[in-house]
Amino acid sequence: MIAQLIVRNLFHRKLRTLISVLAVGVEVALVVVMVGLTTGMLQETAKRIEGIGADIMLQPPSSSVFLAFSSAPMPVRIRDRLMTIEGVRAVAPVLLQSSTSGGLDVVYGIEPESFRAVSGGFVLHEGRELREGYEVLVDDWYAAARKLRAGDTLRLFDHDFTVVGVVEHGKGARLFVPIRTLQQMFGAADKASLFFIKCARAEQTPRVIEQLRALFPRYEIRPLKDLLSMMTTSSLPGLDAFHRSMIALAIVIGFLVILLSMYTTTLERTREIGVLKSLGASKAYIARIFLAESALLCAAGILVGVGFSYLARAVLTGLFPTLSVQITHEWLLRAAAIALGAGLAGAAYPTWLASRRDPIRALAYE
């Protein structure tokens, strides 16, 4: 019976209901998409690094796995010491740069030979491998997104590069240039941001890591085999804080929207409250009506929010095909819980007001 009253009331004020539902939907989508975007980028990066085929990654102290923000490089000649470790078969230095021309892309500066030795080489879709100078290899996704073919020109770091080939995706980055070119452009002669290490046999990886730890105590040394499973939001400092602020923002939106909506509702339905009280409705009965109505608004908003999230992902990945938005059930549930919690908190005050309204004054209310 209450259900009928609530649904009728929500339909009675279609515009307000619609706006509240949309706002809760935006709230939910905000959390889901923002978290999905960051974890998606993180996972994507991890997957690509894993896909290189190296066994170990060595980075300078306090570097992040999230390669777009990499720290100061180290000398390439560290390689000589790495090669002396028993079980190491190949070492590839990589210099990283982030290109901001049309999205945030990581560019790998590589030595074609050592990178091939570590990764087993690129699968070329067209064109040829890198040699030297202002040449760039792009992966097939990037090529598709930017409509690039071998022989085209791509502008990176304010310089024209020739696309010499298109390669299969999944080898660390989407863009590869000769390491020397990148070193020259950024005044980082003989520097590398990280080393990929290939062991002679995969089983030797733990032993090699042990020795690396002894040699480079403060360096970040990661086995790449389970990089993906190890990848959590806490692997990037700041990401958790970012997520927390998104959640805080969502809570504020949800709280205010339901507060305002339910406050106007209780004002508008003052007489109704008086009538229900005259019929013998208790405070709890009145409170139940308004809380249930708020919960229903939130529930509808959550459904809309789930829809918005998938829609936003479709739009985002449509516009930026290299983007990955990871929508997980876990975060959908969390966003739903946030929306419901914030909504009910927002409904608390109007509900309290409604339940303790003096019936005589309520009945006299115009």
Place this chain on the structure above:
Amino acid sequence: MEPILKTENLWKVYRSSKVEVPALRGVNFEVYPGEFVTVMGPSGCGKSTLLYVMGGLTQPTRGRVLVDGNDLATLSDAERTRLRRHKIGFVFQRFNLLPTLTARGNIAIAQHIHGNGFDPHRFATITRMLGLTERLHHRPAELSGGEQQRVALARAVIHEPKLLLADEPTGNLDTRNSEIVLGMLRQLNRELGQTIVMITHNPEAAAYASRVVHMRDGVMVDGIPAD
């Protein structure tokens, strides 16, 4: 016979900010089971206030109100609510139907609040007696004033209250609809033994009752039953 309702030196003083308005100043009033009593009196003499206090919608300032043996003055807010739920039915001048629900919904929500479940027999008896059978699926906006007040009447008596309290139930109705509603009140009183206290300004309406009492300036000026 014990009165179903009895007030003893009943006072109600409204306190709004700094002014004190004594709306009831020592009302002594009794209603016996099966009576149909009308209360008449000039505007502002405290008739509605008396009805609200008797129905437990507000606490008296002083004195006693006994409803079916319970002294409302000593009850907590929650206890008064419970008493109102089970023993009182209200009808107002403004019909006060819930606008989003149909006639049936308005009656059903009253039953839901009373918590006795849906009693189809009672529902059928009441809606038939009030001539609502054909109008049950209409919303208040689609009903005439007379029909709305009959729905309000059905809602007020669906749970067999000990006492039906009506505050100028025909105040918003034309003569014809007034007569219909008053006739139904009398029918409820005669056929189902419903005890009724009705406020009215209209002497013709008062004629439907079994007894008329008069109020002035917050007190009864006559009407103590002459038994």
